[in-house]
Amino acid sequence: MRWSKLFIPTLREVPAEAEAPSHKLLLRAGYVRQIASGIYVYLYLAQRSFLKITRIVREEMDAIGAQEFYMPALNPAELWQESGRWDQVGQIMFRLKDRNQRDLCLGITHEEGMTDIARRELRSYRQLPQIWYQIQEKFRDEPRPKSGLLRMRQFIMKDSYSFDLDPAAMEVSYKKHYDAYCRIFERCGLKYKIVEASSGAMGGKLSHEFMVLSDAGEDWVVLCSCGYAANREKATSRPSPVEDDSSQHSPEPFPTPGQRTIEDMVKFTGEVAARFIKSLLYVAEDKPVLLLLRGDRQLSESKLAEVLGTDVFRPATPEEAERYLGGPLGFVGPVKLKGVRILAEAGLEGRRNMISGANQKDTHLRYVTPGKDFKAEYHDLHEVVDGDICILCGLRLKVSKSIEIGHVFQLGTRYSDTMGARVLDRAGKQVSLYMGSYGIGLERILTAAIEQNIDADGTALPASVAPFEVILTVTNMEIAALREAGDKLYEEMRSRGIDVLYDDRDERPGVKFKDADLTGVPYRLTLGRKKFEKGLTEILDRSTREMTDVRIERAAGELETRRLRPG
RNA sequence: CGGGGCGUAGCGUAGUCUGGUUAGCGCGCCUGCUUUGGGAGCAGGAGUUCGUCGGUUCGAAUCCGGCCGCCCCGACCA
CATH class of the missing domain: 3.40.50.800 (Anticodon-binding domain)
Structure with a gap:
């Protein structure tokens, strides 16, 4: 192509709206223009890059026997009501009505659409396995679009769906995708990590994310030199050891006027933060829950959601604390509590003679021993931080920011059950299909490639994705x-x-x-x-x-x- | 949704606090001449409902109010 005939509007100065390095570059180099928050026009250079990325994705998907479809983005509400996601996904979905006031939506993914075809057409185990994919626009009404092409309201996704007879076959399809994703990202010239992920509201169990380490990213991954790698929402760690007083004592109140936080108490008592029981009162679906963490740890709300089986929860108000605990916030503790469910992080099990609130103003308790002085359900509840201990090898963990470029899920029968996608097995019995779903964000491949190769003059893209x-x-x-x-x-x-x-x-x-x-x-x-x-x-x-x-x-x-x- | 910042020509910005000529500058754009290995020089020129609606005032980019939009932090993120 002759540049003199092309439209490549490069800029000398960065538009004030851009902050992330890749965003600045995409604007300056004349790849994209923004038309609204999270909505972009892909000009000639960007489109050429996407055509190249798309081609790599197609080749590798086709290589594992996947068949390309094209689904409508515009979906009837009924489809989503059947799977239960019409109510489940909330505001992230763009919803609209047609002229006859029928509810429609724009797809955030296409489990429903694909499962609908599967249930109407697949009859026999002999037709399995099937892998169907598409490269298509997705629409999400994000609470906060950001960082140029990193989080958008309309974006291009390669999404594929596998249909298998049983869990073992599903794992084969999963592994095919996992391997295909590795080849795709390698061909795109990306340095990436694969981490265990939580599947969130997608349903299903096993899930991996493909991550590119980058400060521009918005996900956190936990990595260890031994190979342990997990999304922070899922990652766990061992508590660093703490010396407890091992002698026999019973809880004993002592005055702590005005000492409300762990930080206050560390200064006041001279004990390290890990010697305290941090007690957080939450209200989950209108019921009080007391959450116990080691004084130096933070609650992971995503883990809490998993334990509670709901994401409807919030910290209690001061009035609620008085009502449920009989004492003010700041002096909350688990001892002698009645009628409040107590969840404790696993690291508190076996600890002795710790310090907690006494549920009484200006008072704490010393010599509090979990198991003896209160009963709790122990769960993984804490958020992993830099420097925590790896559960596999005992070395220090590193928490890094990253861009999620791909995600693979084993869905099981979550959609086939709710939507009735069944086939006859060898014995002539109706069985639900075992599904997987697999996504790649095309814009994120380009964004990650730019971020990974940025320098003072611009960027140096891998040839495979360069325009x-x-x-x-x-x-x-x-x-x-x-x-x-x-x-x-x-x-x-x-x-x-x-x-x-x-x-x-x-x-x-x-x-x-x-x-x-x-x-x-x-x-x-x-x-x-x-x-x-x-x-x-x-x-x-x-x-x-x-x-x-x-x-x-x-x-x-x-x-x-x-x-x-x-x- | 909570907090913060911003909105002046295609891009970057000054002016706003303290109201008062024709809204200034750099880049870009158009014309001409010169120039040609790291965003050229000179000369001439075009381009702005100062986000929007309303209010105050003799007079509003500037003061007041509503609305809209964009960015950042957080919440959130199938």
């Missing part, structure tokens, strides 16, 4: 010999199938170099006057900045060679 493979830059189009050599080289590269962007604009060299750096195209082939007179052109590797002079007639061949061994 072009090469930019051919002629430094001065007014010099006829140079221009003619450029035209000739351009035609030669095109005839060899090299994806080349020919910068034939009547601009000064500086402008062309700056623009080339911005776009992230992996190679720049420069035709400049001095070297041209010696029959030379130069190849610049955008990522390493390495410059190589080659004879003009060999340049196209050299680029082909490099394409075969990228990186």
